[in-house]
Amino acid sequence: MKDPYEVANRLDAVDYLVDEGLAMAMFLAIRLGKPLLLEGEPGVGKTAAAKALSLALDTPLIRLQCYEGLTAGEALYEWNYQRQLLAIRLAEARHEKLADADLFTAEFLQERAILRAVRHQGPTPPVLLIDEIDRADDEFEALLFEFLGEAAITIPELGTFTAVRPPIVVLTSNRSRDLHDALRRRCLYHWIEFPAPARAAEIVRRAVPGAAEPLIRTATEFVGRVRGLELDKAPGLAETIDWVSALSALGVADLTDAAVVSTLGTIAKTPDDRTAVALVVSEEAP
Secondary structure: OOOHHHHHHHHHHOOOOOOHHHHHHHHHHHHHOOOEEEEEOOOOOHHHHHHHHHHHHOOOEEEEEOOOOOOHHHHOEEEOHHHHHHHHHHHHHOOOOOOHHHHOOHHHEEEOHHHHHHOOOOOOOOEEEEEOHHHOOHHHHHHHHHHHHHOEEEEOOOEEEEOOOOOEEEEEEOOOOOOOHHHHHOOEEEEEOOOOHHHHHHHHHHHOOOOOHHHHHHHHHHHHHHOOOOOOOOOOHHHHHHHHHHHHHOOOOOOOOHHHHHHHHHOOOOHHHHHHHHHHHHHHOO
């Protein structure tokens, strides 16, 4: 891509709207071959950004969902122990002897998400999404340093694999814990804000094309106000889209309809949040 405007236009073509800051961050990640760390509140579209980028570039999306206890064997590579055991038994049946070097070859290697991205052979590098890196342990972050800095993985038995075309790496974080400075140094960075009401309305309009225009406008404005409350979980774009979809399916044209309160489970995900949001609905009712 030649500039951030082309990035924005291509993403717009796959119904993902970006502001100038995110378009610039994505452009630089592609042009410089640097990983991009996206942070922001849950529901602002961090994961969707990586998915949309893969669609815009017409390249595969390889996703690694992080969680506590994630290991190298689950994220980078693992040896196929069952095949190794079968090879040993076959060798014994033939009265042959296998050396360790015979068992630790590419034939017995199982690629996980990161190694698969490094060894990708297509004409366009894949988009590698390392989702919710803040859910993984500190030790797992350290496993990523070589890959993030050099687009390479070292396997002691086989040597170092370096990507011919470095994958486009997008890491996301909800800031549930602080990330290591060494990881941040290896990445470009962008904080995604909740979109302004007008842009939020355009996003919802594309996601729920059958919804009435007054409903889209008032619902996105209402959710924007609700985020100012002290909620356990502020509703994001995904919840807004779910809410408008539910209301539209019920034939609701605006927020004055009595069915609004019964659908609040789409945007309020705890009992306290539902009570707080329902109170705002009742106060704004004509």
